[in-house]
Amino acid sequence: MNRTDRLFALLLELRRDGWVQADELAHTFGVSVRTIYRDLLALSESGVPVVSAPGKGYRLMDGHFLPPLHLSAQEAVMLALGADVVRQAFDAEYAEAAASALKKLRSALPEERQDEVERLRRQVRMLPSLEPTEEAVLRTLRAAVLGQRVVSFVYHRPQSAPRTRRVYPLALVHLSGAWMLGAFDPVRGGRRTFRLSRMEEVQVLTDTFEPDPTWSAEPAAKRERHGLTVRLRFPSELRRTVQERPSFFRTNEQETPLGLEVTLQVGALQDILAWVLSWGAGVQVLEPAELREAVRAEARRMLLT
Secondary structure, eight states, X not given: OOHHHHHHHHHHHHTSXXXXXXXXXXXXXXXXXXXXXXXXXXXXXXXXXXXXXXXXXXXXXXXXXXXXXXXXXXXXXXXHHHHHHHHHHSOHHHHHHHHHHHHHHHHHSOHHHHHHHHHHHHHSOOOOOOOHXXXXXXXXXXXXXXXXXXXXXXXXXXXXXXXXXXXXXXXXXXXTTEEEEEEEETTTTEEEXXXXXXXXXEEEEEEEOOOOTTSOOSOHHHHOOOSEEEEEXXXXXXXXXXXXXXXXXXXXXXXXXXXXXXEEEESSTHHHHHHHHTTGGGOEEEEOHHHHHHHHHHHHHHHHO
C-alpha cells in the first residue's frame, strides 16, 4: 500500500466510533508507530481535524465526514452484498480487497444510510461456498490466467481414471456454486471446461501462450453443445426438487401431461450417470437406450454389493 492509499485508509479508520490507538493503527497497516505519527501529522497539516487525547488515542472531530455517495439504500446494499460474495467465493487476496472496498463504501455513506445498509445486510446473508483446498487452486489458476501461462494438473472425472492435462487457461467462471476453468486444450484442439474441485497437482509452467480470438472464454454450457442428447422424465410433484438440484448439463425442461421432461447435452454418459442414479425410481430415462442399460447395470451392481 502506497502512502496516498494509506492516508485515505487511515482517514476511514479515524471515522470509526470511539478512539483508536496509534499502535493499533500501526498493526492494521503493517507500519511502525513512528510512521503513523507522521501520517497523522500530514492529515492535520492538510486540514483534516484530527483530535488526540492522552491515554485515549485519536479520532476525527465530530461533524467531519467525507462527501457522501448519493446511493439509494438498494444500490448500496447491492454493492455491499457483492463485496460479501467476493470475500467468500475468492481467495484471500481478493477477499481482503473486497473487505477494504466494503469499509470504504460504508464510511463514505451518510450515517443514517450506513445503519440502513447494515440492517439490510444482516437480513440478507451470503453463505461461504469455497472449500479450503479450492482456495489454493483458485489463486494459482488466477495467476496463470492473468499471466497467460500454461498449466498442468491431474483431472478426476467421475467413473474414469485420473488423467494429466496440459491446457491454456482462459477464464475462471463461478457457475451453479462451483468454480470452473475455461481453457483451450491443444491436444484435443478445442475449448474445454474443468471443475476446480476435480483438480490435483496443479502447476503453472514456464511456457506462455497467445490467446486466439476464436477461443471463446464463455462457459462451455452456454457456448457449445455436447454430442449426446439425454431426455429424462420426472413426476410432476418432483418439479420443484429437480429445479433445486439442477444438472450442469441441462439445456431445456418442459412440463407435459406425463410429467416434467428434462433435456441434457453431455459429452459422455458417465458425465450424467451419478446424477440420474441419485433420483432412484423418481426418474425415467427416455433416451438414449444406452443410458437405460447403464442405469440397470449399475443398479444390479448396487444390489450385489
